[in-house]
Amino acid sequence: MGNLLKKALEFISTSSHSRTVSIIVILVIAAAIPLTVITSQKQQEIRQRAADIIPTPPIVPVGGNCGAFGCDGPNLRVDWERNSLAYYGYTVRLYKAGTSTPACLGITNPCTGSGQTVNTSFTFTGLSPGSYYDLYVFVSASPSNIFWKYYAKLGPTGACTGGFCSSPPTPTPIPTSRPTPTPIPTQGAKECFGGCYGLTSCVGCDRYNTNCNTTTGACTAQGSLNKANDPTCGTSCAPQTPTSTPTPIPWSLSAPVVSGSNVTFNFSPASNGNVGIHVIFNPDTGIAAWDSGPIPSGRTSIAWNGAPPGNYSSALVFATTTLAGPRNFTVSGTNPTLTPTPRVNPTPTTPPGVTATPTPTRTVTPTPTPTPTIPAGNTVFALTIGLDGLGSTGDNANPGNSSGSNKNPKRPSRNIKIEVFVGSGESKANKSGTLTYQTGSGKFTGNVDMGTLASGNYNVKVKSDGYLKRLVPGIQNVTFPSETIGRTYNVPAVNLVAGDINGDNAINILDYNILISCSVFSTDNHGACNGASIANSQYAVLSDLDDNGAVNQFDYNLFIRELSVQNGE
Amino acid sequence: MSRRTLILIIVLIGITAVLLAIALTPKQAPAPVRQKPTSSISYAQTILRISNNPTAVNSTSSATPTYSTEVTITTGNNMVNAVQLELAFDASHLYNVDIKPGQLFQNSAELLKKVDNQKGTISYAIASPLGQKGVSGIGIVAVITFQEKGNPGELARINFLPKTLVTALGTDKSVLKTAVGATFPIAGTLPSSPPQNTGSPSGQPVYSR
Numbered sequence: 084m085g086n087l088l089k090k091a092l093e094f095i096s097t098s099s100h101s102r103t104v105s106i107i108v109i110l111v112i113a114a115a116i117p118l119t120v121i122t123s124q125k126q127q128e129i130r131q132r133a134a135d136i137i138p139t140p141p142i143v144p145v146g147g148n149c150g151a152f153g154c155d156g157p158n159l160r161v162d163w164e165r166n167s168l169a170y171y172g173y174t175v176r177l178y179k180a181g182t183s184t185p186a187c188l189g190i191t192n193p194c195t196g197s198g199q200t201v202n203t204s205f206t207f208t209g210l211s212p213g214s215y216y217d218l219y220v221f222v223s224a225s226p227s228n229i230f231w232k233y234y235a236k237l238g239p240t241g242a243c244t245g246g247f248c249s250s251p252p253t254p255t256p257i258p259t260s261r262p263t264p265t266p267i268p269t270q271g272a273k274e275c276f277g278g279c280y281g282l283t284s285c286v287g288c289d290r291y292n293t294n295c296n297t298t299t300g301a302c303t304a305q306g307s308l309n310k311a312n313d314p315t316c317g318t319s320c321a322p323q324t325p326t327s328t329p330t331p332i333p334w335s336l337s338a339p340v341v342s343g344s345n346v347t348f349n350f351s352p353a354s355n356g357n358v359g360i361h362v363i364f365n366p367d368t369g370i371a372a373w374d375s376g377p378i379p380s381g382r383t384s385i386a387w388n389g390a391p392p393g394n395y396s397s398a399l400v401f402a403t404t405t406l407a408g409p410r411n412f413t414v415s416g417t418n419p420t421l422t423p424t425p426r427v428n429p430t431p432t433t434p435p436g437v438t439a440t441p442t443p444t445r446t447v448t449p450t451p452t453p454t455p456t457i458p459a460g461n462t463v464f465a466l467t468i469g470l471d472g473l474g475s476t477g478d479n480a481n482p483g484n485s486s487g488s489n490k491n492p493k494r495p496s497r498n499i500k501i502e503v504f505v506g507s508g509e510s511k512a513n514k515s516g517t518l519t520y521q522t523g524s525g526k527f528t529g530n531v532d533m534g535t536l537a538s539g540n541y542n543v544k545v546k547s548d549g550y551l552k553r554l555v556p557g558i559q560n561v562t563f564p565s566e567t568i569g570r571t572y573n574v575p576a577v578n579l580v581a582g583d584i585n586g587d588n589a590i591n592i593l594d595y596n597i598l599i600s601c602s603v604f605s606t607d608n609h610g611a612c613n614g615a616s617i618a619n620s621q622y623a624v625l626s627d628l629d630d631n632g633a634v635n636q637f638d639y640n641l642f643i644r645e646l647s648v649q650n651g652e
Numbered sequence: 653m654s655r656r657t658l659i660l661i662i663v664l665i666g667i668t669a670v671l672l673a674i675a676l677t678p679k680q681a682p683a684p685v686r687q688k689p690t691s692s693i694s695y696a697q698t699i700l701r702i703s704n705n706p707t708a709v710n711s712t713s714s715a716t717p718t719y720s721t722e723v724t725i726t727t728g729n730n731m732v733n734a735v736q737l738e739l740a741f742d743a744s745h746l747y748n749v750d751i752k753p754g755q756l757f758q759n760s761a762e763l764l765k766k767v768d769n770q771k772g773t774i775s776y777a778i779a780s781p782l783g784q785k786g787v788s789g790i791g792i793v794a795v796i797t798f799q800e801k802g803n804p805g806e807l808a809r810i811n812f813l814p815k816t817l818v819t820a821l822g823t824d825k826s827v828l829k830t831a832v833g834a835t836f837p838i839a840g841t842l843p844s845s846p847p848q849n850t851g852s853p854s855g856q857p858v859y860s861r
Contacts, residue, residue, distance in 0.1 A: 106660045113664060117671035124675070585824060589815075592734040592777050593826060595763060596819035599733070599782070606733075606785045610822035622824070639782070646764050649775065 334358070336399040336407035341414055346387040348375075350399050350407060356380040358401050362387065364576070365394040365411055372467075372576070373524045374475055387523070390414045391465060391573055462536040462561065463571040464501060464543075467528050468518055469578035470550060472629045472641045474525025476578050480644040485525065492630035495520035497527055502544040503536060506558075512536050518547070526576065538562045543574060544652060549625040550579035552588050552651035580648045581641060584625045588651035590642075598642055601626035602634040696827045697728025698818045700735075700793065702810050702834035709797065718748070720797045721810070721834060725756060726790050730820040730827040732756075733786035734779035735793050736764070738813035743772030745808035745838050746798040751776045754792030757784075773813075786821045804839035 337349040348360045354377075362373040372395055375385050392415050398408030469476035473492050477484045496519050503512040516531030541559045546552035561572045582590040584597045600611035601623045612622050628638040628645075706719035723737060735756070741749060749769055753760045757780045764777035776794060780786055796810065812831035820827045 102654075102657060103660075106657065106664065110660075110664050110667070113668045114671060117668065117675040120675040121671075591815070592736040592763065592779065592817050592819050593824065595734055595777075595779065597824050599779075600821075600824075604782050606783065607731075607821035611819075611824045643763060646777070647766070649764075 334399055334406035336360075336397070336410050338410055339397055339412040341390075341412055344388065344390050344392075344414060346390050346395075346397075346412065346414060347384055348387070348397060348399075348410075349384045351383055354378040354380055354382045358399055358406060360385055360387075360397055361400045362395050362397045365396040367396070375523070391467065391528075393573065460535070461570065462533040464514075464531045464533050465528070465571050465573045466499060466501075466516075466518060466531060466545065467524075467526050467574070467576040468497075468499065468545065468547070469526050469576065470497070470547065471578060471581040471645060474520065474522075474527075476525065478641055478644045479580055479648050482578060488525075489629045489631050490522070490525065492520055493627075493632050494624070494630055497547050499527075499529070499531065500546045501531055501533070502546075502552075503533065504542040504544070505539070506542070511539075511541060530571065536561065545574075545577065545579070546588070546651065547579055548586065548621065549583060549628070550581055551583050551590065551648065553577050553579050554652040580645050580651075581628045582645040583651065584622060590646055590649055595642065595646075597622050598626045598628075598634065598638060602639065604639070695730070695820075695823055695825065696829040698730050698732060698820070698827045698829055699726040699728075700724070700737075700812065700816065700818065700828065700831040701726075702739075702796070702812075702832065704834045704836050706798075706836060716799050718797055718799050720795050721836075722754065722792045723794045723796065724790065725793045725818070727788045727818075727820075727827075728829075729788065730818070731786035731788050731822070732780075732818055732820050732827065733784075734763070734777065734817075734819045736777040736815070736817040737774060737794060738815040738817075739774040739776070739796075739810055739833075740813055741772045741774070741798070741810045742808045743769060745800060745802045745806060746772075746810075747801060749774065749796065749798040751794050751796050753778050754794045756787060756791035756793050757781065800838040802838050805837050806839075807835050808838045810834045 333352075335351050340347040340349070350358075350360075356377055356379060359377050360373075360375040364372050372393070373387050373390065375387070378385050394411070394413050396409045396411050398410070399406045471478045472488050474488060474490060475485045476482075476488060478488075496517055498515060499518050500515045501512070502510065503514075504510055512533050514531055514533050516529055518527035518529040520527050538561055541561055543555040543559050544552050545555060555575055555577050557575065559572070559574065563570045563572070580590070582594050582598075584594040587593070597611055599605060600607055600609055605612065609623075612626070623634070626634045626638060628641045631637065701724050703721045703724065706721040708717045709720045725732065725735065737751070747769055749767055749772075751765065751767060751774055753762060757778060759781045760778045761781060762776075762778050764775055766773075766775040768774075774796070778794070800808065802808075811833035816828060816831050817826040818828040
C-alpha cells in the first residue's frame with residue numbers, strides 16, 4: 084500500500100505527468116459543474132411532476148355548516164346533520180387545543196366517533212371548563228386528511244359560552260358572564276356555530292342551528308332538525324339576569340314616513356345595537372323586501388332609500404322575534420322622474436361592483452358593462468331577484484332562512500335574461516340585462532329595457548347564469564296607468580335556484596360532476612372543470628355557488644340542498 | 653506551453669461549453685400531466701341495464717312477496733363517479749317501489765332520491781364518496797324493490813328515461829352510451845320465452861346515445 088502511494092506521488096511529481104494530472108483534475112471539475120446543474124434540474128423536474136400528479140388532499144381549512152355546536156361545563160356535544168359529512172362517513176377526534184393530546188377521557192361515546200348515521204351526536208365529557216379544544220373531523224375514506232377543524236371554547240359550567248369557531252375565539256378574553264347589551268363584537272362572531280359567547284344574543288348561527296332565546300338565553304335551534312329547546316344545550320344555559328334581557332323594553336314602532344321612494348322608520352327607545360327593521364311585501368310573498376340589519380346603538384330611526392313601489396309591512400325585530408309592529412305602508416313614487424332627457428343614465432366611470440345608493444331620481448347602478456340607454460317610450464321591467472345562497476335569500480330547503488347565505492358576494496353584478504310570453508306560448512320579448520346586488524336588501528335589482536312591449540297580460544320567465552329559469556308567479560298585467568310617470572313595470576320578486584352550472588336549465592349530476600371537479604375535492608385534477616368544452620370557461624366561477632371566492636364544502640352543501648329542484652320552468 | 657497541453661485545454665473548454673449549453677438550454681415544457689377528458693370520439697362507453705329477472709327477497713306464505721331487481725353498469729374505460737337514474741315503472745303492476753344503493757360505490761353518497769309510486773317514476777342519484785376517484789368495470793348501481801299486483805303473466809316494465817345520466821372523471825358530459833330497461837311477467841311466473849330487452853322492435857326499454 085505504502086509502495087503504491089509512493090509510486091503515485093513520484094508519477095505525479097514528474098513534470099510531464101504532473102501537467103497531465105492537473106489537466107485531468109481541471110477537466111473533472113469543469114465537467115462536474117454543468118453535470119451538477121443538469122442533475123439538480125432533473126430532480127426539480129421530477130418533484131414538480133410528482134406534485135402535479137398527486138391530487139391535493141381534500142383538506143378544507145375551516146368552517147362549514149355541518150351544524151355542530153357544543154355546550155358548556157365539562158361536557159361538549161357534537162351534532163352532525165344531514166347534508167354534511169354524514170353522507171360520507173367520518174371520524175371525530177378531540178384534542179387539547181394546539182396539542183396532540185387526546186381529550187377524550189370519560190367520553191360517553193367512543194373517544195373516536197365514526198359512522199354514517201344522519202343526525203348523530205357525540206358527547207365528550209370530563210373536559211376542563213374554560214379551556215380550548217380542537218375538534219378534528221376526518222373523512223373516513225381519507226383518514227389521514229383533516230376535513231374540518233374547529234376550535235371549541237368551553238365556558239364555565241352553567242354558562243352558555245360554548246360553541247365552535249373556525250378560528251380561536253380569543254385573543255380578547257371572552258366574558259364569562261353575560262354583559263349588558265352591547266354591540267356584537269365582530270371577532271369570531273360570524274364564524275361561530277351556535278353558542279352565545281357570553282353575549283346577549285346568539286351570533287353567527289348557521290342555517291340549521293341555534294338561535295338564542297332572548298328571554299331565557301337558552302340556545303335554541305331552528306331549521307331542518309327542528310331542535311327547538313334542545314334539552315342538552317338549553318338546560319346548560321344560564322337564565323338571563325333581568326337587566327340583560329331585551330324583552331322588558333317597551334319597544335314601539337311608529338308608522339313609517341314615506342317620502343317618494345324613501346321610507347323612514349322611527350322607533351323607541353334607542354337601539355341597543357341588536358334590533359333592526361324587517362320589511363316584507365304585503366301581502367306576504369315569503370320574500371323579505373328589505374332588512375336594515377342591526378341598527379347602531381343610540382339611533383331611533385333608520386331610512387330605507389329607493390324603495391320600489393308597492394305595499395309593505397314593517398316590524399322592529401330582534402333576531403326572529405318581533406318587538407314592535409307590524410306597520411303597513413305603501414310606496415308609490417319610485418318610478419324614474421322624467422327629466423328633459425328621459426333616459427336612464429349609466430355611469431361607466433364608476434368602478435365595477437359598486438352598489439348604488441338609490442335616490443329619488445333613480446339611476447341605473449354602475450356595472451362592468453355599461454347599461455344601454457333606454458329610449459323614451461320603451462317598456463322597462465324593474466326586477467328584484469333573490470339568488471339562493473346569497474344575501475337575504477335562503478335556499479331550496481329553507482327559502483326563508485338566509486342566516487347561512489353570503490351577504491358579501493364577490494360578483495355583485497349578474498346577467499339576467501327575460502322571456503315574455505302570451506297565454507298561447509307565443510314569445511313577445513326576449514331581452515337581457517344586468518342586475519346589481521343591493522347590500523341593504525340582500526337582493527339583486529335592476530331595470531331591463533323590454534323594447535316596445537305593448538301593454539297586456541303576459542307570462543314572464545327569468546334566468547341568470549348558474550341558476551334555473553323561473554316563471555314569475557301569476558300573470559303579469561303589464562299596464563301603465565299614466566304615461567307621465569314612465570312605462571316601468573315592477574316585476575314581482577322571485578328567487579332563483581342555484582346549481583345550473585352547465586347552463587342546461589337543469590340541476591343534475593352533470594352539474595355535480597363539474598362542481599366537484601372545480602372544487603377542492605377534485606380528483607381529476609380539475610379535468611371536467613377546465614376541459615376542452617368551449618362553453619365551460621365559466622365553470623369555475625359558476626361552481627362557486629355562494630360566491631365567496633372558493634369552491635368548497637359550502638358550495639357542495641348548497642348544491643345538495645338545491646338538487647331536489649331538478650328542472651327550470 | 654506544450655502543444656499537447658494546448659490541445660487538452662481547448663478540448664476541455666469545448667466540452668465545458670457543450671455541457672453548459674445543454675444545461676442552460678431552455679427545455680420544452682413537459683407534456684401537461686392533467687388528466688385529459690376522454691376522447692370525444694368514444695368517451696361515452698357506459699351501459700346501464702335493469703335485470704329482467706326479479707328475485708323474491710322475502711317470500712312468506714301470508715305476506716305479499718317483495719321482489720328486487722338490480723341496475724347494473726358496465727363502464728368500459730370510463731371512470732364513473734356518479735349515476736343519476738331516471739326511471740319509469742308500471743304503477744299499475746308495481747307498488748311499494750323503493751330503490752337502494754348497490755355496491756358500485758363504497759360509502760356512496762345519495763344525492764337525490766324521489767320515488768313517486770303514483771306517477772310511477774324514480775329519480776335517484778348516487779355518487780362516489782367525496783375525495784375518491786371514480787370506478788370502472790361492472791357493478792351494481794342500485795337495487796329496486798317492489799311488490800306486484802295484477803294478473804299473473806301480465807308484463808311489467810321498468811324503463812329508463814332520457815334524463816338518466818352517468819358522469820365520469822375528466823369530462824363534463826354524460827358518458828352513458830346505452831340504457832336497457834326491463835320487462836318481466838308479474839307474480840313470479842316465468843314466461844315461456846324470456847322477454848328480450850335489447851333490440852326488440854318495440855324498443856321500448858332501450859335507448860342509446
